[in-house]
Amino acid sequence: MLYNKNKIALVDCNSFYVSCERLFNPSIIQKPVIVLSSNDGCVISRSTEAKALGIKMGEPYFKIKKIVKENDVKTFSTNFALYGDLSRRVMKTLRQFSPQMEIYSIDEAFLDLSSIRNEDLLEHGYKIRKTILKWTGIPTSIGIATTKTLSKAANWIAKKEKSGVINLINSNHIDEFLSKIKINDVWGVGRQLTKFYIKNGINTAYDLKNKHNGWIKKNTSVFGSRTAMELKGISCVSLEPHQQKRKNCCVSRSFGRKVTKLEELNEAITTHCLNAAEKIRLDNQTVKKITVFIKTSPFQKDNYYYSNSKDIDLPIRTNDSIELVKQALIALKDIYKKNLRYQKTGIIFSGLKETDIYNKNLFSTINHEEKRIKLMQAIDHTNIKYGRNALSIAQAGLKKKWNAKRHFSSKVDTACFNFLPTVRVS
């Protein structure tokens, strides 16, 4: 364990998806804006103005339609191509401020600032914030502290401050800040733990910080004590600059409308398989096991709920799309039942491992396997060059009528030639 030498900044983008939408659409700046999840289901990003109208995170769209209409709330479907590109830009910009950095999510990163003098930390924070805003147009909040959990807490406070930066290192106000943070807003404290803590009189981050170590160790898990130690300023969760390679890869989607026919399910499963196979090939990984799952809506009246899945263990590891699709469709046929209205389907590739599949058979004559590897490389190269799905398998369908609804998508993509943002000349 490291004591008090760490200086960690958590940089978090403010209302990230909304900020992305605003970058090329100035008409929605300073107005209430929301972004909806897949199938335009729930609110997943809100502007400050939308928050002020009482729109909650995760709220279903149909419940807030009235507020949206009455207040002319600008509503968007997700545009992950755009968010992904802007996220990469934010992270690239951040990287120049610290040699050690952990990308924690699409809109958050921990930075190691131990090389910065204490008295310069706040100024450094302002500089990071200003640079990110100027270069990428994305506003951020920054919390600086000695542990990850404290930097999360500092960030929570910074979000509410106009300056956008809070430094808790050598601060006399730590306890004052921590007593403002409700226990359920503390990083790593989930719903169950919140209930337990409140029952025991721990209502804020400050209460948890001052709870006796022995009591916490006796009553919570390792993770529980970690959080408490971190609030006391003792670092227990270290920065992880290197992303772990994935051990499994899941692709699933809800349908835009209910799907009954096996042919359409085949299309969806094929599409998901191709998508996942491309991802794992990029990492040189191969699959050991495929899981296919389908389900109907649990909320549907007069229809009974059906959910099933099937695993297929592959005899030989592969990342060949054609082979993976073939196996997945066999599994799907096995669990498919007629006359049901399916809501969602997906696949999971598991037992992923890095394999030197590309180097095998280097000196042999071209055999079937090598031909397939070359075919996959050709598909991947074509799709990287000409956009996703330029080359696909016919089984994946062309129209994909089952695709998720995205009625309000902005359709701008800063990383795709055909969907670049536009400006008017005058």
Added chain:
Amino acid sequence: MKALLPFHINKVGAGFPSPATDYVEDDIDLNAHLIKNIPSTFLIRVQGKSMNSVGIHNDDLLVVDRSLNPKNFSTVIVNINEELVVKTFIKEKNQSFLTSESKEIKDKINLRANPEVLIWGVVTYVIHAL
């Protein structure tokens, strides 16, 4: 966003080796030349014909760097009246203005007097298809 122009070199064969092999360089990467700061540079497509006279045409691509500060006569993207538009940045005696290259528009916007007008980025190149 990768644009590579291939630079072909002879394969090593049995005959006389290519005298150019000592001078082999990588493919020309337009990104490296046209984009100085990757995270802050965006490609933006032009709509409209009113800047034809300065070489900016409908459907052209603008390379826009947000990290730069505009200099006198920089072509800039500005956020004005809830819209992104292309303007020319002009400095006169400690004051900054935005003007239009269009012959129909004669206005000159004083940036200090109009704090709601924001400079979005500086145009560094125009890519025009012939």
